[in-house]
Each structure stands twice: as structure tokens, then as C-alpha cells.
Amino acid sequence: WATRERRRTELSVAFHYREPLAPVLLRSLSREFEVVEVEQRRFARLIDDAARNVARGQRDGDIPAEVDPRFVAAILIGGTRAAMWEALTRSRRPAQARLTEDLWLFVVHGARARLR
Numbered sequence: 402w403a404t405r406e407r408r409r410t411e412l413s414v415a416f417h418y419r420e421p422l423a424p425v426l427l428r429s430l431s432r433e434f435e436v437v438e439v440e441q442r443r444f445a446r447l448i449d450d451a452a453r454n455v456a457r458g459q460r461d462g463d464i465p466a467e468v469d470p471r472f473v474a475a476i477l478i479g480g481t482r483a484a485m486w487e488a489l490t491r492s493r494r495p496a497q498a499r500l501t502e503d504l505w506l507f508v509v510h511g512a513r514a515r516l517r
Contacts, residue, residue: 410505414504424490449471451474473511477507481508
């Protein structure tokens with residue numbers, strides 16, 4: 402789990418750093434009800450996917466059984482998204498390697514993952 406998720410973190414930061422539209426995509430695009438509704442459904446799907454991933458980590462013994470997969474998924478998705486937006490909208494972005502490491506530590510501690 403940890404190896405896969407570390408790589409996912411690296412790839413996500415690399416993608417967002419090279420994609421010029423990333424800051425726009427990370428914030429809400431509209432306050433129109435229909436758009437907000439679509440964004441909320443998309444966010445819920447992201448949490449569903451992340452919760453399955455956390456549960457897989459639990460089955461593999463990398464994440465403690467007492468962790469609530471959906472709650473931890475919401476924390477990780479929301480926190481990562483907010484941190485990425487903050488980094489991308491600064492006039493001077495943090496170094497890509499630094500952001501990757503900070504996000505990785507957030508994931509490990511947020512999921513209470515056991516690194517092997």
C-alpha cells in the first residue's frame with residue numbers, strides 16, 4: 402500500500418505542477434447550483450475510491466483496522482486538494498520534492514499507515 406501510495410503522491414504533484422490549469426481545476430468552478438451539484442458528486446466518487454483504497458490497505462495490514470476508511474479518505478482527499486491549491490497559487494511555489502514529501506507525510510499520518 403505504502404509503495405503504491407507514495408508513487409501516486411509523486412505522480413499527482415508532478416502532474417499538478419506541470420498542468421497550467423491545475424489551480425483552476427482545484428477550486429470550485431462556479432456557485433451555480435447545477436455545477437456545484439456535479440462537483441459534489443465527483444468529490445463523493447473520489448472519496449468512495451479513496452475509501453476502497455484505505456480498506457485495501459487495512460486488508461493488507463498496512464492501515465489499522467480501527468480506522469474508518471471513508472472518514473480518513475475524506476480527510477486525505479480534502480487536505481491534499483487544499484494543500485495542492487495553496488502551493489499552486491503562491492507566487493513562489495514550494496519545491497516539487499518538498500511538496501511531495503509533505504503530502505506523503507500527511508497521507509501516512511492521516512491514514513495511520515504502518516510503513517514496512
